[in-house]
Amino acid sequence: xxxxxxxxxxAAAGKGTIxxxxxxxxxxxxxxxxxLYRVVGVKxxxxxxAARSLAPGDLLRDDxxxxxxxxxxxxxxxxxxxxxxxxxxxxRFARAEGGAVLDGRDIGTVICxxxxxKLYVTASxxxxxxxxxxxxxxxxxxxxxxVKERDARDMGRADxxxxxxxxxxxIDTSAMGIDEAVGTACAVVERKLVKGAQAGRT
Ligand code: DC
Numbered sequence: 637x638x639x640x641x642x643x644x645x646x647a648a649a650g651k652g653t654i655x656x657x658x659x660x661x662x663x664x665x666x667x668x669x670x671x672l673y674r675v676v677g678v679k680x681x682x683x684x685x686a687a688r689s690l691a692p693g694d695l696l697r698d699d700x701x702x703x704x705x706x707x708x709x710x711x712x713x714x715x716x717x718x719x720x721x722x723x724x725x726x727x728r729f730a731r732a733e734g735g736a737v738l739d740g741r742d743i744g745t746v747i748c749x750x751x752x753x754k755l756y757v758t759a760s761x762x763x764x765x766x767x768x769x770x771x772x773x774x775x776x777x778x779x780x781x782x783v784k785e786r787d788a789r790d791m792g793r794a795d796x797x798x799x800x801x802x803x804x805x806x807i808d809t810s811a812m813g814i815d816e817a818v819g820t821a822c823a824v825v826e827r828k829l830v831k832g833a834q835a836g837r838t
Pocket of ligand 1: 673
């Protein structure tokens, strides 16, 4: 079965948690596409060359989750040559046999517009900054400023800007706990799988 769940949205909206839970629930593979851009951002040197030479082992680096790596990723992600170099890997992952969940910024709009399920997971900047601050600590006002700066760059870039696909289901997690957010996402996937199975029988 080829079945893609595309999960897009801004930083710290809950995409990662939801993606891992959906993948575990349905036995799908999961790719956190932000990690690809984080590797390119922290590698240094020519970003396009770093993207072209990216190896699976790079995703295991232990310096990818910092605020700095997120900002570096957001900067290199605005470069069309970098995005182009990462497209094929993501498309192959999305359409390989067995079902896949990909989370990022442009999965439902650019990487896999044919995805069977598209979710756009969002929350207010304040809520997202508070969640990120609980993880990384430091000065909460600075974390909020970073979140807003990254939103502006990711939504404002010319190539594959962050936006909800026209046919995406929007999940606003501002006032939701993890269980409710995961339950909402799983229900959307379940409905689509059931519909697909019914269509296959008719
Ligand atoms: O999801 P994340 O915070 O790890 O992503 C880091 C940055 O990478 C994000 O600010 C923008 C960029 N990114 C992107 O442009 N497209 C994706 N599909 C995933 C991430």
